[in-house]
Amino acid sequence: MNQLKVSIQQSIIVLTTRGWSRRRIARELGVDRATVGRQLRRAEAEANAATNPTLGSEGDPSSNAASNPTHGSESELPPKPATNPTLGSASGPASRCAPFAVQIAAGMEAGLTAQRIYQDLVCEHAFPWSYQSVKRYVRRQSVVH
CATH class of the missing domain: 1.10.10 (Arc Repressor Mutant, subunit A)
Structure with missing residues (x-):
């Protein structure tokens, strides 16, 4: 079974947050672009699961809001960063030439x-x-x- 090394997984996430395109990340890390996309979707799903835990048999979430901060108001959470870095500026850094x-x-x-x-x-x-x-x-x- 093929699995990415943890260092590659973390590099994909870090480079995405720095605004690199998926194509550039794939080229620099030597992986397929589809692999980069899958890793980003997996990381986003894990982040969503961590911020939105299931309640299970805990009952009414509003009764638990004081003791469990994850069930408080959604307006208290910071906005999620953009997931598509390609929507930024069209030009890169100034050319050395x-x-x-x-x-x-x-x-x-x-x-x-x-x-x-x-x-x-x-x-x-x-x-x-x-x-x-x-x-x-x-x-x-x-x-x-």
Whole structure:
């Protein structure tokens, strides 16, 4: 039977609360996106079960409200956080390539590849970041224009 390690389960929950998409979580942790979704549903169900225990044979919940705070007013509970982090802002953090936008745009207009633009930035402008950041920036700029 396949089971996720506890560290992976906790990582999924933590990364979701930090606003990561399910796709990004799956890619970074090396698990399937469906696995991430199942884990989030399971965690939400466990959280709901913990905050809404069944009464069993305790009788009327209103008579027990003073001694059992879980049966008190619902307005006292803090609101639940949003479960869909993808509804946040559409753009991520500012690109590391932004200070080099002029040089990158010139390279794109000259028909250079992202790899060549990266190599020029490293040689001519002491670009400290990775090729991947240039590749992402060029891809975004290609879609915009």
